[in-house]
Amino acid sequence: MSKSVLVMKTPEKGCISCPIGRCYIESFIYCPITGRCESDKEAETIPDWCPLKPLPKKKKVTGIYNGEYFKAGGKLPSYKIGWNDCINAITGGHADD
Known part of the structure; x- marks a missing residue:
């Protein structure tokens, strides 16, 4: 399988400011790439499992x-x-x- 790269600005406020993340349930952010959810408090930082790498x-x-x-x-x-x-x-x- 070939690979692709998406170049975008790194979200400054973690999952909350990420253009990829979606508001899944009130007070949770859903990452469609990983299928994981983060609560609003945890979503203020970039988690270790985030697929975005600098x-x-x-x-x-x-x-x-x-x-x-x-x-x-x-x-x-x-x-x-x-x-x-x-x-x-x-x-x-x-x-x-």
Whole structure:
């Protein structure tokens, strides 16, 4: 089965402010992706079981790339540039929005 990605702003107030969640019963929020319900009090934070995961941060591409850097497990600049290009492709170049 192929996979898909939905890029959206992370809800600031947990399930209550999530555009995916639905008001299922008065004082409960229903997540149609997981089939789980949260009470209003619990829905003010993002639960551990939430399928929304934050994007990884972009890599810093500055510094000195010498032998010691690579011995310590540092990545090649081309790896970091490729990483950042991938994040840009996912977000349309707006990873910080």
